[in-house]
Amino acid sequence: MDLKNVFLNGTLYEEAYMKPPPGTTLPAQKVCLLPHALYGDNPQTISDxxxxxxxxxxxxxxxxLNYFLGLEIxxxxxxxxxxxxxxxxxxLSRSSITDSITSSxxxxxxxxxxxxxxxxxxDSTLYRKLVDSLIYLTVTRLNIxxxxxxxxxxxxxxxxxxxxVFLHIALY
Incomplete structure (x- = not known):
């Protein structure tokens, strides 16, 4: 879901505190480390x-969720x-690679x-953009x-x- 918040980029002048949701017993310094099952596994809890x-x-x-930030889920x-x-x-399309030739x-x-x-x-701009894209691709392709x-x-x-060499990696 997308939550709209007008204060997303505003300046906060008050002190902000965060506490765990009701029913959660976590040490105070571990508030952000909520178990995945707390919200993710119970449809009724998610609906609530x-x-x-x-x-x-x-x-x-x-x-x-199916596709977000270049990740298919x-x-x-x-x-x-x-x-x-x-x-x-x-x-590959941005690299103008149209061949079906691959590298082993x-x-x-x-x-x-x-x-x-x-x-x-x-012009090194294209090279930088393509290598940046390769860097992001390593999220799921650790082998490169x-x-x-x-x-x-x-x-x-x-x-x-x-x-x-970039082209060789892309063809891999």
């Missing part, structure tokens, strides 16, 4: 919470599954990148974290070889 919030805030029910009775398949597909490894182990190899890119770290080291002055 939504009703309570409706009385105090203007809200809009957005329905079941699928749920079963016991689990949540996160995917960034659409995000990855959009990244995220990076050739013999590649050694330096800040001086290749020709400087005329290391190679994304490598190409992100060259965001200040990317060269053609760095862009080529």
């Amino acid at each position: 919470l939504q009703c309570y919030l409706s009385k105090h805030f203007e809200k809009k029910d957005l329905g079941t 699928l749920s079963s009775s016991n689990d949540y599954y996160l995917s960034q398949a659409k995000y990855a597909s959009d990244l 490894t995220p990076l050739d182990p013999n590649v050694r990148l330096t800040p001086f190899d290749g020709v400087l890119l005329d 974290t290391y190679v994304v770290h490598i190409v992100s080291q060259f965001m200040v002055a990317p060269r053609t070889i760095h862009f080529t």
